[in-house]
Amino acid sequence: MLCRRVCIKLKKYFISGQNHSKYSVISSVLEKAKIGEVAEIKGWVKSLRIQKDHIFADVNDGSCAQKLQILIPKHLKTDALTYGSSVHIAGKLSKSPRGQLELLAENVTVLGKCVVLDGYPFNPRTAHPPEYVRQYLHLRSRTNYFSAILRVRNALTRHIHEYFASKNYLHINTPILTSNDCEGAGEVFKVQPENDETIKVMMQEGCNRDTVYFGTKTYLTVSGQLHLESICRGMGNVYTLGPTFRAENSRSRLHLSEFYMLEAEIAFCESILKLQDVIEDLLKYLFVETWNTNESDMFLIDKNNRAPKWTNKDFITLTYDEARNILDKKGLISTEEGINKEQELALVDYCKVPVFVTQWPKDLKSFYMKESPLDSTKVDALDLLAPITGEIVGGSLREDNYDKLKRKLPSEQLNWYLELRKFGNIPTGGFGLGLERIMQVLCNISNIKDTLPFPRWPHNCDM
């Protein structure tokens, strides 16, 4: 208990607004604060235990996985102080009988009430299944599970930028609106104005119904690759991390209509092995760093998850034909070409580490991929397969032969892309990595919809 004089002093201190407490974020309280120092925090009540003389409240403010225990003298309790309410608490740090840092509250203000009976969908000390929580996207960040996921995603993004900055790659913002369907799979969302008057005026100005506004058919990007290639052929190594959109009619646990893709384009890259080295090094770095910085979050998401053993092993490379032979021996091959999800996961299971599949049949891959010098029916492409998701990365060397590219160019709209090979051309290679799929592998999350704040998939774009 604090003596009365100290209490009055503290009260004056907080009320006069002179509180220059160094600690207003729970993560820094837990990391740096010392017993006896003052702290003032704002956050949400995660649980309450009411005892005879005082109340214990566990408060979290989103800054870390841990909660700060608050000891509240009973006379400061108000009815509004409930599970889920938002609070502003000032006090002095002390040690609980169990040796835990706790905040002895001097001032408690409830900023926002939360009444479970009014329809708040979560209950204290209850592990709500992800499918249940997903029904309340707007309140999802209130759950321990989902807020841990968002902190991991934040750290992962930071580590991506750290990695590329340390290797001198330039970060490029590629456009979201584009006139190309990079992958050529017809999975683009079309973009047009909603306003009828704008459409009418644009059509009078010479657009037709399909090209209204920009004068060309315009889509949400499926990949920033072609734009990256343009900058790479003038400035060297580049990368981008941004939203990409795919109008696939897939409701699977691995597909989103809007997802974030990390794409890199490597200048003067003549060998698929170089590309593989970059991908392998990057992924190992991201996994090790994120486990280092966010271990508590990782355990909060899945207490059985462990840092993968493959971060200090070599990834395995199989050509497409070798992979198909392995599947054949396992009785998993069908007459259909390609490697389906079940087969991808079987290959990873067989190899026990992530697997690069290279040397793909030309017909299965996109127009921009470089014809293999070893076999003209193949392209120098790769897919990286990982546990949980199967394909996690797709990449290739780019066709840099002007005539070969011209023959495969899907549309005149892409003449600018061809022209990159005409002036000061260089060999390049690159890859794209779905951020949400890394999150799935990293955190052991089965459904991709739980890896980002506001998932979009067919029939679902509620908020």
Ligand code: 4AD
């Ligand atoms: O294999 P993809 O289609 O490759 C490209 O888009 C290349 N242009 C990238 C490049 O070379 N710069 O997609 C790359 C990755 C996939 O391996 C997967 O991780 C992710 O993007 N991805 C998706 N993630 C979530 N939902 C979807 N619908 C996805 N489609 C692809």
Ligand code: MG
């Ligand atoms: Mg792919």
